[in-house]
Amino acid sequence: MKMCSWIAIGALAVLGGQALxxxxxxxxxxxxxxxxxxxxxxxxxxxxxxxxxxxxxxxxxxxxxxxxxxxxxxxxxxxxxxxxxxxxxxxxxxxxxxxxxxxxxxxxxxxxxxxxxxxxxxxxxxxxxxxxxxxxxxxxxxxxxxxxxxxxxxxxxxxxxxxxxxxxxxxxxxxxxxxxxxxxxxxxxxxxxxxxxxxxxxxxxxxxxxxxxxxxxxxxxxxxxxxxxxSCPADFNGDDLVDDADFTMFAPSYDLLIDFRCDLNGDGLTDDADFAIFASAYNDLICAE
Ligand SMILES: [Ca+2]
Ligand SMILES: [Ca+2]
The missing domain is CATH 2.60.120.260 (Galactose-binding domain-like)
Structure with missing residues (x-):
């Protein structure tokens, strides 16, 4: 259940000077x-x-x-x-x-x-x-x-x-x-x-x-x-974007499964349900309210 290739085709974008x-x-x-x-x-x-x-x-x-x-x-x-x-x-x-x-x-x-x-x-x-x-x-x-x-x-x-x-x-x-x-x-x-x-x-x-x-x-x-x-849940590193840097934090938590650091649905696990939430936020890039 690893996902490793999708990130390579994900949008890479840099937004400079965005105020938090x-x-x-x-x-x-x-x-x-x-x-x-x-x-x-x-x-x-x-x-x-x-x-x-x-x-x-x-x-x-x-x-x-x-x-x-x-x-x-x-x-x-x-x-x-x-x-x-x-x-x-x-x-x-x-x-x-x-x-x-x-x-x-x-x-x-x-x-x-x-x-x-x-x-x-x-x-x-x-x-x-x-x-x-x-x-x-x-x-x-x-x-x-x-x-x-x-x-x-x-x-x-x-x-x-x-x-x-x-x-x-x-x-x-x-x-x-x-x-x-x-x-x-x-x-x-x-x-x-x-x-x-x-x-x-x-x-x-x-x-x-x-x-x-x-x-x-x-x-x-x-x-x-x-x-x-x-407060943007899928922005794990706190820079107000959901991008590759956040994925590199998500992946090891997903591998570990029993890991709440990247839990996005509040069940204490980082699993496929969280991946679905993360992928949607990643596509949006900019944190929604
Ligand atoms: Ca981020
Ligand atoms: Ca979860």
Whole structure:
């Protein structure tokens, strides 16, 4: 059931400069202006120890969040977790941002005063994809915000490519699975499918080795936002086209069969049914809505 010749006669086309359509995703209170009227604290976030609202610096509005220094191996940040109303003690852990299946782009602005440079505890943004409260994959931060910005606000963006997201979930489902792999194995939240459907965004400082060790001074952040690129299922590599590059990703998944990375009909397998969907999208080349 291999198909190897049809691709050679497929249309080869190059479209240059096509802008990727982007969909804004809801970040509650992205400029950190509001407190939670019911539970106190920063609306829309779980503020970890060492992070706090700051009124001295602000790119927009009148507040930012300061990520303070941390001891060795401390993690200091804010997460887009919401309060769970149904659990005793109202813990933070319900991620409320949908992942629509495309590349994810998280953007924030940061400021470090010239006379208070940061050494160690590098800043960045960590992203996770989740289903319910189960974490399925993580893009760790680069933790490369160091030094100082001379008191200026500087833009910082992290992009998580959809293929890399699926690969991370695949590895977690098939390799890093102490206690049992969860691919095609069991009901939610441990079975795949269903797939992770939420994104968690964590601007933070990591005071471990990759962040330069224990940190100093404060990184101020403001105006956190999230967008995702056009979600086109048969565009596996996230460049907004369905072309030969995507076929080279489809073929090994098809060979493997029990592989959800190129599953297009949601049954957890990559088989003839998915090939039919892929072939149609390939003929169209440009992703439909
Ligand atoms: Ca593509
Ligand atoms: Ca399938």
């Amino acid at each position: 359509a982007q969909t804004p995703m809801p970040i509650t209170n992205g400029s950190f202006e509001d407190d939670d009227p019911l539970f106190g604290g920063l609306l829309g976030y779980n503020v970890l120890p060492g992070a706090a609202v700051n009124t001295q610096y602000h790119r927009t509005g009148s507040r930012s969040v300061g990520l303070g220094p941390g001891a060795l191996n401390n993690f200091i940040g804010i997460t887009t977790d919401a309060v769970n109303f149904y659990e005793p003690g109202f813990p933070y852990y319900d991620v409320s941002i949908d992942w629509l299946g495309g590349n994810v782009r998280a953007t924030m602005w940061y400021l470090i005063p010239g006379d208070a440079p940061v050494a160690g505890g590098g800043g960045g943004i960590k992203l996770d994809v989740k289903l319910f409260n189960q974490n399925y994959g993580t893009l760790d931060g680069l933790w490369d915000i160091q030094g100082n910005t001379g008191g200026q606000w500087v833009k910082y963006e992290v992009v998580w490519n959809k293929a890399d997201m699926k690969q991370r979930v695949w590895i977690n489902a098939t390799e890093n699975c102490d206690g049992g792999c969860f691919v095609n194995n069991g009901p939610p939240p441990y079975g795949v499918p269903p797939y992770p459907s939420r994104v968690k965004v964590t601007p933070a400082r990591w005071n471990g080795t990759s962040g330069g060790g224990a940190g100093s001074n404060t990184i101020y952040i403001d105006d956190l936002s999230l967008t995702q690129d056009h």
